[in-house]
Amino acid sequence: MHRFANPGRFLRLATRIQPWLKGLTALGFALGLYLALWGSPPDYQQGETVRIMYIHVPAAWMALLAYLILGLASASALIWRHPLADIAAEAISPVGAAFTLLALITGSLWGKPMWGTYWVWDARLTSFLLLFFLYLGHMALLGAFDDRGRGRRSAAVLALVGLINLPIIKFSVDWWNTLHQPASIVRMNGPSIDPSMLWPLFTLAATFHLFLLAVLIERMRTLLLEARLRNQRLAAFDQLQPGSRA
């Protein structure tokens, strides 16, 4: 595993797989959106509004997955001091925040016609809003110190503490009564969604995974190149003015 955690090797590997990943993502979106918007029936109760679900649910899953990645990266950065783990944590949190916001907005747009309100403070919605704030907090802490290392360490601690929110989000609909409906896919007695609606959902969910991976790799690549550039500038500066930086 450490073989792939080398920044140079990561950059070479990323350059090789990125075109394929992006191409597959584009294809997936084309197919998934077609299925979601035209190739699937309306719901017996929600009518056409059900189509919001095809974006809302994968976005919420990605918000959770991104946080899990953030937590694991933060843990390995804290424990094993791995430079690539720090980069991964820094790269993933704005992406996760974007997915969280997307899930919150689409959910709100679905809630108005279906529930009759944009927002309620039930356990699911509140814990999900907390996830958004955790991402924002992580991003803010990263840049809050002059010393980058300190910023990264405190952000990593916050990310680890926030991990406790993941099971709360997942099981909030089972532990307490909420306005949000319970799980339809990941539950004991199989999905409660008709197959004709399950396929567009799974296609888009797979595409969202590819998209998350592609964006994560792209951002990690950018952050690595930025760091390399910074080091080169410092080295060039030292050559021009020997002894100016003790």
Add this chain to the structure above:
Amino acid sequence: MKRKTLRLYLVVISLCLLGIATTLVLNAFDRELVFFFSPSEIVAEQPVPGRIIRLGGLVETGSVTKLGDGATFSFRVTDLKASTTIAYRGVLPDLFREGQGVVVQGAFNESGNFVASEVLAKHDENYLPPEVAKALKASGRWQEGAGTGATPAASPAQGEGTSQ
């Protein structure tokens, strides 16, 4: 012990402690974290008039009527063990129908009637095309209100007999 191993244990132990602490806190706040009460809880506790509460359950079949002024609805919300009569003046959400889950917010007035200020429809976790729903109903394999959350053990035999 190597520093790495020490840090690993430190992280694992702190996360475990944090998990236990969160569990205890959430357990302590259990009653504040529910979004609504069921009619049985309301019947058992008799909340004071004027205190704003949320009440959730199924709209009892056949109970929805419009009162004389033409804008006030009256219906009963049931959890199949007890039911509460609700008065609501305003527009009902699209998903509001008999046998469906709802959450109403409001308070009991001095004469013991629940007056709602807000009615929210609760959607269940079932997603079906209209034809499939119709076919299921026709073949008798349909479970009305199953899994609306308010009634975990809802049976197909739901109805008038269960109200107070």
